[in-house]
Structure formats: structure tokens, C-alpha cells
Amino acid sequence: MKTELWLPTKAAADALGISTDTLKRKREICGGFLEAGRDWCSGSTRNSSMTWCVERCRKALHQRGMQARGGQS
Numbered sequence: 001m002k003t004e005l006w007l008p009t010k011a012a013a014d015a016l017g018i019s020t021d022t023l024k025r026k027r028e029i030c031g032g033f034l035e036a037g038r039d040w041c042s043g044s045t046r047n048s049s050m051t052w053c054v055e056r057c058r059k060a061l062h063q064r065g066m067q068a069r070g071g072q073s
Contacts, residue, residue, distance in 0.1 A: 005054045012052035016061065034060055
């Protein structure tokens with residue numbers, strides 16, 4: 001069974017090669033496509049860092065990029 005890599009916002013953004021602001025804007029609650037509980041999770045308190053599943057985020061970003069370029073899903 002493969003273990004998924006979950007990282008806090010800054011580390012996840014760095015791993016994906018995008019800014020933290022861009023990553024946060026991609027959440028569905030901000031009009032994006034990354035789903036809470038699947039692609040990212042909030043912390044247990046208001047001040048806790050969000051964590052992100054890097055592999056799922058990368059796949060979702062890739063799929064959206066392909067759609068924007070007229071490619072396959």
C-alpha cells in the first residue's frame with residue numbers, strides 16, 4: 001500500500017512549484033477545484049497549518065492544465 005505525502009502549505013507549494021497563495025486559491029471554497037478532505041485538510045484549530053496531499057494536488061493541477069490546453073482529461 002502506497003503512503004501519501006501530506007505536507008504543510010509552504011512545503012507543498014514548494015514541492016508543486018507554485019506559490020502558497022496560488023495553492024490556497026485552488027481550494028473549492030475559494031472557487032477552485034481542490035477538495036477539502038481529499039486534496040487538503042484544515043488543522044484542528046484556526047491557527048493550525050493546512051496540509052496538502054502533494055500527489056493528489058499534482059494530479060488535479062495536471063488535469064486542469066490539460067483541459068485548459070484542449071487535451072484529454
